[in-house]
Amino acid sequence: MDEIREIDGSELEGGGQILRIALTMSVLKKIPIRVSNIRGGRTKAGLLEQHLKGVELMRDLANANVKGASFQSTVIDFYPKFLKGGNFKALVKTAGSITLLLQVALPCCLFAETDSKLELYGGTNTEMAPQIDYATEVFRPNLEKFGATFDLDLIRRGYFPKGGGQVSINIRPVKKLNPVILIDQGDVKSVHGWAFVAGTLPIRMTSQMADGAKGVLKCISKNIDIETYKEDRDIAPDNGAGIILVAETSTGCVLGSSALVKRGEQALDAGQRAAESLLKSIRDGACVDEYCQDQVIVLMALANGTSKIRVGEVTLHTKTAIHIIEKLDTSSKFNIIPDGQSNIIECIKTN
Numbered sequence: 001m002d003e004i005r006e007i008d009g010s011e012l013e014g015g016g017q018i019l020r021i022a023l024t025m026s027v028l029k030k031i032p033i034r035v036s037n038i039r040g041g042r043t044k045a046g047l048l049e050q051h052l053k054g055v056e057l058m059r060d061l062a063n064a065n066v067k068g069a070s071f072q073s074t075v076i077d078f079y080p081k082f083l084k085g086g087n088f089k090a091l092v093k094t095a096g097s098i099t100l101l102l103q104v105a106l107p108c109c110l111f112a113e114t115d116s117k118l119e120l121y122g123g124t125n126t127e128m129a130p131q132i133d134y135a136t137e138v139f140r141p142n143l144e145k146f147g148a149t150f151d152l153d154l155i156r157r158g159y160f161p162k163g164g165g166q167v168s169i170n171i172r173p174v175k176k177l178n179p180v181i182l183i184d185q186g187d188v189k190s191v192h193g194w195a196f197v198a199g200t201l202p203i204r205m206t207s208q209m210a211d212g213a214k215g216v217l218k219c220i221s222k223n224i225d226i227e228t229y230k231e232d233r234d235i236a237p238d239n240g241a242g243i244i245l246v247a248e249t250s251t252g253c254v255l256g257s258s259a260l261v262k263r264g265e266q267a268l269d270a271g272q273r274a275a276e277s278l279l280k281s282i283r284d285g286a287c288v289d290e291y292c293q294d295q296v297i298v299l300m301a302l303a304n305g306t307s308k309i310r311v312g313e314v315t316l317h318t319k320t321a322i323h324i325i326e327k328l329d330t331s332s333k334f335n336i337i338p339d340g341q342s343n344i345i346e347c348i349k350t351n
């Protein structure tokens, strides 16, 4: 096996994403890694419960030897062995995001020998991470353009601070990922979405969120359909309120955005916040939204050919993903080509 490679977890974005991308590439390229200064860019550095569970999930997936994987640790050594597939479980006791567990494990499961089933526990709709509905309605259609998918069964929703959500995901391996060319946004055909409340929160918040979003988005589409509903107590026992928006275009682009109503925030404002983020991506001419941007980088690197995707402003998360991938995978060369208000991210495979 190769010599251990050093990754500095405090570079650029300096958060959990560096650890996740480094682990994914380590497993897929069979490269042992040492990640130091883990989450060095965050006020509370080191492995939090959710990051630790991610490391343990990857250890199980890749039958890896791991040193230093403990709460608040700032250095881990990770030696991957083989990737077989099978049943795996990760339980985050806090509202740590289930979708970020999926983010680290999914590319590995796609290249495992057999099917994988992931039983994941934690938060399903939390801040600073994809909401589970974003993962299925926005990220998944973009993943499908690369020729892969997953099945997701939502058993229970979990919100901040308690968590307690549960999701079961089945992933069938693929032989290869196809390169993707996505450079023409086309026209917005429709915008749809969901505004939800759960627990003891009043249903009127959902129409306030929907109205807020529609007010912002009426300038880009006459065809806006936002479903408003209260979650069933059995599936969502705790309080939560939020919105997910999805725009589909004539060229097949799927862009999204979302918001959760913050403490003290008006529901209308949360709806507007989500809509403004989507509007910006559309006005920039982007083919993927500002959050999907960093999440497709790893897929571009794993595809067997040159991919090109038009994005708006390149985010620090995206720059970080590219930086870490290029460190661990010399067969991927990324270029960012400015083009008016947007940028084309190109990934060239060199062998």
Ligand SMILES: Nc1ncnc2c1ncn2[C@@H]1O[C@H](COP(=O)(O)OP(=O)(O)OP(=O)(O)O)[C@@H](O)[C@H]1O
Pocket (backbone or CB within 6 Å): 013, 014, 015, 016, 017, 018, 039, 042, 100, 127, 128, 129, 130, 131, 134, 257, 258, 290, 291, 292, 294, 295, 317
């Ligand atoms: N509203 C959102 N919709 C979709 N994806 C999101 C949203 N907010 C954040 N993300 C995605 O979640 C990931 C967050 O990574 P990041 O490193 O910031 O968080 P983290 O792992 O929780 O670590 P840390 O606690 O160190 O910030 C990124 O891939 C980002 O694109």
